[in-house]
Amino acid sequence: MSVTNTSGRRKTAVARIYLKEGSGTITVNGKDHKEYFPTLPLQYIVNQSFEVSELTGRYDVKVNVAGGGVKGQAEAVRLAIAKAIVELDADKKSALRAKGLVTRDMRMVERKKPGRKKARKKFQFSKR
Structure with missing residues (x-):
């Protein structure tokens, strides 16, 4: 039984996973994924790759995820x-790519600039 090791990133979240054949359990930082990601939309994001590739319940996943918020972490796990699925079965790549699941989302928070309140917001201007 081979173990596939991959990583995914989203914003500042980094997920490292170990995927092997099994019963379909997903463990995130030592907890069940339904406990770590309590809301249904986050659970859907985590399971989306399996559902698109029609492999639900065939692989066990052990996840170490750090950084960012829960949404970014869920999307990092999904990637x-x-x-890992593409590494195991290259035929699934086209289905995953059609849903945009193999592309890393490069959007990051823009840094704050000097002389400004935030990245783009300026300080209040008083004409007089």
């Missing part, structure tokens, strides 16, 4: 799982 890592998609990359």
Whole structure:
């Protein structure tokens, strides 16, 4: 039984996963994924790669995820799982790519600039 090791990133979240054949359990930082990601939309994001590739319940996943918020972490896990599925079965890549699951979302928070309140917001201007 081979173990596939991949990683995924989203914003500042980094997910490292170990995927092997099994019963379909997903463990995130030592907890069940339904406990770590309590809301249904986040659970859907985590399972999306399996559902698109029609492999639900066939692989066990052990996840170490750090950084960012829960949404970014869930999307990082989704990308890592998609990359692992492609590594195991290259035929699934076209289905995953059609849903945009194998592409890393490069959008990051823009840094704050000096002389400004935030990245683009300026300080209040008083004409008089």
